[in-house]
Amino acid sequence: MARAARSRTPTSDTPRSPLHRRTAPSPLDGTPHRPWRSALGLTAVTVIGAGLGLLLIGGIRAPVGPMDTSMALRPSLTGGTRIDVAPLGDLELRSHHAPLRLDVDVDRLDPVRSQALVDHPERFAGLQAEVTHDVTRGALGLALHSCAAVTSGATALALAVYRRPRRALAAGGLALTLLAASAGTAYATWNPESVLEPKFSGLLTSAPSVVGNARSIVSEFDVYQKELARLVTNVTKLYDAASTLPAYQPDPTTLRVLHVSDIHLNPAAWRIIASLVKQYRINVIVDTGDTMDHGSAAENHFLDPASTLGAPYVWVRGNHDSRGTQKYLTGRRHVTVLDHGGVTRIAGVRIAGVGDPQFTPDRSVVAAGDPAERTAGGRLADALRTQRLAGTPVDIALAHNPAAVTEADGLAPLALAGHLHHREHSLLPQGTRLMVQGSTGGGGLRAVHNKKPEPVQASVLYLDRTTKRLQAWDEITLGGLGLSRAEVSRHLPHENQPGATPSPSGSPPSAAPSGSPPSGPSSGPSARPARSASDRPR
Numbered sequence: 001m002a003r004a005a006r007s008r009t010p011t012s013d014t015p016r017s018p019l020h021r022r023t024a025p026s027p028l029d030g031t032p033h034r035p036w037r038s039a040l041g042l043t044a045v046t047v048i049g050a051g052l053g054l055l056l057i058g059g060i061r062a063p064v065g066p067m068d069t070s071m072a073l074r075p076s077l078t079g080g081t082r083i084d085v086a087p088l089g090d091l092e093l094r095s096h097h098a099p100l101r102l103d104v105d106v107d108r109l110d111p112v113r114s115q116a117l118v119d120h121p122e123r124f125a126g127l128q129a130e131v132t133h134d135v136t137r138g139a140l141g142l143a144l145h146s147c148a149a150v151t152s153g154a155t156a157l158a159l160a161v162y163r164r165p166r167r168a169l170a171a172g173g174l175a176l177t178l179l180a181a182s183a184g185t186a187y188a189t190w191n192p193e194s195v196l197e198p199k200f201s202g203l204l205t206s207a208p209s210v211v212g213n214a215r216s217i218v219s220e221f222d223v224y225q226k227e228l229a230r231l232v233t234n235v236t237k238l239y240d241a242a243s244t245l246p247a248y249q250p251d252p253t254t255l256r257v258l259h260v261s262d263i264h265l266n267p268a269a270w271r272i273i274a275s276l277v278k279q280y281r282i283n284v285i286v287d288t289g290d291t292m293d294h295g296s297a298a299e300n301h302f303l304d305p306a307s308t309l310g311a312p313y314v315w316v317r318g319n320h321d322s323r324g325t326q327k328y329l330t331g332r333r334h335v336t337v338l339d340h341g342g343v344t345r346i347a348g349v350r351i352a353g354v355g356d357p358q359f360t361p362d363r364s365v366v367a368a369g370d371p372a373e374r375t376a377g378g379r380l381a382d383a384l385r386t387q388r389l390a391g392t393p394v395d396i397a398l399a400h401n402p403a404a405v406t407e408a409d410g411l412a413p414l415a416l417a418g419h420l421h422h423r424e425h426s427l428l429p430q431g432t433r434l435m436v437q438g439s440t441g442g443g444g445l446r447a448v449h450n451k452k453p454e455p456v457q458a459s460v461l462y463l464d465r466t467t468k469r470l471q472a473w474d475e476i477t478l479g480g481l482g483l484s485r486a487e488v489s490r491h492l493p494h495e496n497q498p499g500a501t502p503s504p505s506g507s508p509p510s511a512a513p514s515g516s517p518p519s520g521p522s523s524g525p526s527a528r529p530a531r532s533a534s535d536r537p538r
Contacts, residue, residue: 351396
């Protein structure tokens with residue numbers, strides 16, 4: 001018994017306190033307790049959870065200038081702002097330095113705000129300040145939304161990993177602290193001037209040259225378009241006063257058709273058209289397309305003046321006009337849209353037209369070229385034959401591309417087209433007179449890319465009220481963007497020219513119209529038909 005008691009003595013002589021047993025490492029426990037590892041693990045869980053929260057629920061929608069955008073914060077080593085304009089590409093701004101990047105995706109152009117820029121081009125001058133203000137305001141709203149996102153994400157992930165509420169709350173607080181520190185760094189390094197030095201990629205790499213050229217004209221453009229409309233009015237009055245035109249004098253009953261084309265989003269064209277309608281007492285306006293530039297919904301409101309020009313407006317789709325453009329115009333007051341060989345009768349004139357089968361701004365579709373145009377022209381020709389068999393022959397055939405409307409040769413006395421941005425007149429083999437109009441928009445605002453601005457061109461066609469045959473036409477040519485030159489010339493079809501004084505149709509007449517007094521102001525309009533600088537189709 002004593003021996004047994006002695007054998008148990010060592011174990012009873014070296015007792016361990018409960019506290020010592022809890023803190024001392026055990027050889028069977030593995031590694032000892034290290035607080036820095038616990039903190040590192042919590043930080044990793046917090047960062048991952050915060051990132052997931054930003055990805056899943058961190059985005060907001062916010063307006064920036066004329067655009068509706070989606071904004072989100074993303075982890076980044078360099079910070080800055082990335083603006084994605086699908087499908088054109090993106091631009092990057094060195095807007096701030098912080099471990100978070102601001103991503104802005106442009107969802108669409110707001111029609112109302114875009115139209116305000118179209119109607120008031122001078123507002124482009126303040127666009128920088130507006131965009132900076134909108135981005136700043138959107139970033140503040142995004143910061144508040146992101147606080148909730150990172151807190152929720154970090155808390156949820158920590159709760160799933162540790163299953164301890166105190167650890168989850170600690171992760172949420174740490175996430176909020178990290179975000180606040182990043183936001184403070186971004187605010188301290190915010191650079192509003194970064195919008196002046198963007199980095200472009202994709203198709204937007206051409207944007208710097210466009211912006212540079214546009215800035216040089218927008219400040220004076222509103223004054224310019226008003227003066228251009230006033231100029232065409234004064235030149236028309238001078239032309240009427242100086243010309244006696246014994247060869248052809250239109251009487252008050254003559255039908256007058258104004259042919260315009262390829263406006264290409266130039267707002268100055270509407271003032272010019274309205275002035276011509278008033279001065280020439282136009283009965284009907286015919287537009288052979290490419291009124292738009294990209295056919296986007298944001299451009300639609302540009303078409304609103306077509307209902308208020310003072311004469312019925314007949315329109316066919318060009319290759320820069322989308323189906324959405326056509327839908328917007330269809331049904332508007334005083335506007336008639338023709339397609340698929342549709343026929344309308346206005347002021348006693350029967351007009352048929354077909355829209356362009358191609359929409360070239362859509363780069364995802366390969367252009368089909370002239371074969372597609374001739375196919376569309378074939379549909380127009382079929383409609384013209386049907387009208388002729390019904391005893392209601394068409395007087396004027398319309399298409400945007402001359403390749404399409406030439407298919408109507410022999411089925412209508414007059415065919416009108418555009419597309420080429422310069423005038424062409426010809427008599428087709430079966431007797432149809434083809435008249436191709438230049439650009440009434442002077443090539444649009446894109447004309448600033450050219451070394452020489454394209455002229456603004458339109459024509460007034462005089463039709464006999466009984467036969468609806470072409471009796472004469474006036475060609476109006478104005479100097480292109482930034483110029484103030486004006487020309488008006490009178491032309492007669494060959495069959496209407498007096499035998500005593502032949503003057504081939506389309507040949508340059510003298511400085512004053514035939515029969516006008518030789519004396520006149522040297523600053524009066526030149527009567528030579530103008531030519532554009534390029535014969536390329538647009």
